Amino acid sequence: MEEASGLVKHVLMAKFKDEITQDQIDQLIKGYANLVTLIQPMKSFHWGKDVSIENLHLGFTHVFESTFxxxxxxxxxxxxxAHVEFANEFLTALDKVLVIDYKPTTVNL
Structure with a gap:
């Protein structure tokens, strides 16, 4: 197995509070994505909603992944x-949150 040189993935899984509207969620996602332009070590940002058929999401509905x-x-x-200010707003909109940082590893077959 080979570890990617220095790269770190920052994964945040979230469930928004029921009272948070889709428009509010959309604005929060835009704010999250904008951090790439404000914070130099943040190299990329991707996000998506749970679409798994396995039903193992434990209530989490959204995934946000950043690369450093x-x-x-x-x-x-x-x-x-900029992150501290955004996080203070973002976290108050969440019912559940889980964050994991990991170094990607490739399996050589």
Missing amino acids: ESLEGVAEYVSHP
Whole structure:
């Protein structure tokens, strides 16, 4: 197995509170995506809604994935004023949240 050089994936799974409207969710997602333009270590952002047929989502409905060049980049992102301001708004809209950071590994067959 081969670890991707320094790369770190930051995965956030979320369930929005029932009272949060789709328009509010859309605005929050745009705000999240905009962090890529404001925080240099954040290299990419992807998101999606659960579409699994296995029904193992434990109530989580949305997945947000960001890519960083290093763990130091994740730490810089977490403490960046733009992230702190956004997170304060974003987290109040959530009923459930789970965050995992991992280093991607490729299996060589």
